[in-house]
Amino acid sequence: MPSYTALTTITGEDAAEALANALERMQPAPLEVELFDDAETPGGLRVVASFAKAPEAALLDVLAAAFGAAPFQVTEHAQRTFTALTTLPGEAAAKALADALEALEPAPYGVGAFEIEDESGLWEVGSYFLDPPDADMLAALASAHGARPFAISELPEIDWVAKVRRELSPVDAGRFFVYGSHDADRAAGLGPDRVALQIEATVAFGTGHHGTTLGCLRAFDRLFDAGFRPARVADIGCGTAVLAMAAAAVLPDALVIASDIDEVAVDVAEANVAINGLQGRIECLEAAGFAHPRLAEAAPYDLVFANILKGPLIELAPPMAAHLGRGGLCILSGLLVVQAEAVTAAYVALGHDLVSRDDIGEWSTLVLRRV
Numbered sequence: 001m002p003s004y005t006a007l008t009t010i011t012g013e014d015a016a017e018a019l020a021n022a023l024e025r026m027q028p029a030p031l032e033v034e035l036f037d038d039a040e041t042p043g044g045l046r047v048v049a050s051f052a053k054a055p056e057a058a059l060l061d062v063l064a065a066a067f068g069a070a071p072f073q074v075t076e077h078a079q080r081t082f083t084a085l086t087t088l089p090g091e092a093a094a095k096a097l098a099d100a101l102e103a104l105e106p107a108p109y110g111v112g113a114f115e116i117e118d119e120s121g122l123w124e125v126g127s128y129f130l131d132p133p134d135a136d137m138l139a140a141l142a143s144a145h146g147a148r149p150f151a152i153s154e155l156p157e158i159d160w161v162a163k164v165r166r167e168l169s170p171v172d173a174g175r176f177f178v179y180g181s182h183d184a185d186r187a188a189g190l191g192p193d194r195v196a197l198q199i200e201a202t203v204a205f206g207t208g209h210h211g212t213t214l215g216c217l218r219a220f221d222r223l224f225d226a227g228f229r230p231a232r233v234a235d236i237g238c239g240t241a242v243l244a245m246a247a248a249a250v251l252p253d254a255l256v257i258a259s260d261i262d263e264v265a266v267d268v269a270e271a272n273v274a275i276n277g278l279q280g281r282i283e284c285l286e287a288a289g290f291a292h293p294r295l296a297e298a299a300p301y302d303l304v305f306a307n308i309l310k311g312p313l314i315e316l317a318p319p320m321a322a323h324l325g326r327g328g329l330c331i332l333s334g335l336l337v338v339q340a341e342a343v344t345a346a347y348v349a350l351g352h353d354l355v356s357r358d359d360i361g362e363w364s365t366l367v368l369r370r371v
């Protein structure tokens, strides 16, 4: 099975890391993104992404241009790819095992250690090999580092287009119908009471498939049904701008601002706003939380969406209280069910009442009112 690498050079560590983060969120996701010093350019770094399937050249071009990197060179390797995956408790142990894997001969071409986001404290350590790895050696490493035995497998050939179509079927969230261009015919056949939003799976988060986005859309749909008509709306951590677009689509006179800490997400948000014919209806800007003069100037808000993680949501509680008008609502998501009480408590302590909480799978969505 062939594999692919996309290689570029870029100046500056921050820029290289930002580009690597954006690459990691591509669909299909790369197997691995690695940074190396570029010996030929002072301050230069090489960013190398490995893919199991040919990456989309147009998307790589956009990313290279957005981050000021050289155009990507994509190379096909006529090689099979094997993975070895295990889990173990604790960051230090996971990093030690990853280091030990890197030192294997012949070296794997990629090693990663990631915390599993279920509050179990477990880490996943995985590595990719171009030849079948030495199972006895891996078994010895796992046992020496207190990890479960490695699961070794050869990566299957995947038809990514079919997979994306299968997994990214349209999302129904009350009146909202979120779809990719491959389902445009279904969107065209919807009744007049439905609101269709076209969103492609790219590097920004928010196709409606995730429990957090779905939870926010459903909560907003329910409030809208109950007669809620906010005049000033902010979508903090907008990703694709799906939530801001849902609001702008049903609130023709509302002021809607969509912001994200990630400049690539802001570019994607602007593109989505245009695709959906909402130009001039949504202001997209780059900001951490509410830290932008325009976000301050447009306050107080009647509705703020914030679908970010538990930690940033708790940090956002004081500025949320300052920017929501009295009686205004915030729809919060990105938190696990087990984190819902802590996030609720942080907002209640600063003058918000809990209006509703909905759990979808392991994700919770909260609606709170500024008293």
Ligand SMILES: C[S@@+](CC[C@H](N)C(=O)[O-])C[C@H]1O[C@@H](n2cnc3c(N)ncnc32)[C@H](O)[C@@H]1O
Pocket (backbone or CB within 6 Å): 204, 205, 206, 207, 208, 212, 213, 216, 235, 236, 237, 238, 239, 240, 241, 242, 243, 259, 260, 261, 262, 265, 287, 288, 289, 307, 308, 309, 312, 334
């Ligand atoms: C889970 S995604 C949500 C995207 C979209 N709003 C949705 O509901 O699908 C979280 C987004 O928040 C952004 N983000 C994380 N922390 C942030 C912060 N402190 N301020 C602004 N944006 C933030 C991330 O870059 C990411 O695009």
